[in-house]
Amino acid sequence: MESLVLSIEDQRVCVRAAKGCETMTELRREIDKLDQFIVEVLKFRLSFMERAAVLKETRNKVRDEDRIEAVVDNIKAKAVAVGLNVEFAETVYRHLIEQSIEHEYGVFDAIEKG
Numbered sequence: 317m318e319s320l321v322l323s324i325e326d327q328r329v330c331v332r333a334a335k336g337c338e339t340m341t342e343l344r345r346e347i348d349k350l351d352q353f354i355v356e357v358l359k360f361r362l363s364f365m366e367r368a369a370v371l372k373e374t375r376n377k378v379r380d381e382d383r384i385e386a387v388v389d390n391i392k393a394k395a396v397a398v399g400l401n402v403e404f405a406e407t408v409y410r411h412l413i414e415q416s417i418e419h420e421y422g423v424f425d426a427i428e429k430g
């Protein structure tokens with residue numbers, strides 16, 4: 317991949333491929349651009365946990381083991397398809413899901429149900 321073009325609403329960012337970076341300064345500039353985008357994606361993903369907390373009727377539905385394994389299986393398949401280290405993808409995703417569930421519990425507990 318020569319570059320990655322990322323867009324969120326009217327924001328459009330072009331991130332150069334790692335091999336196109338000749339200095340650490342250049343390389344870190346591209347990482348910073350990617351990280352800004354990743355943070356926005358994480359925030360957007362977390363908004364679905366907030367909505368899930370509203371949609372789930374009972375607290376014991378917040379943690380759904382079957383769904384966790386389905387998400388991880390999907391990610392592992394996607395990692396294979398794009399050539400990303402599967403163990404890396406799984407570890408990152410299991411952490412992300414645990415943090416997401418913590419957030420969802422927080423939102424669920426703050427809502428009065430029934």
Ligand SMILES: C=C(O[C@@H]1C=C(C(=O)O)C=C[C@H]1O)C(=O)O
Binds near residue numbers: 378383
């Ligand atoms: C959003 C959900 O809630 C939790 C969060 C998940 C996630 O981060 O993908 C997966 C399973 C759930 O325990 C859901 O049930 O789909």
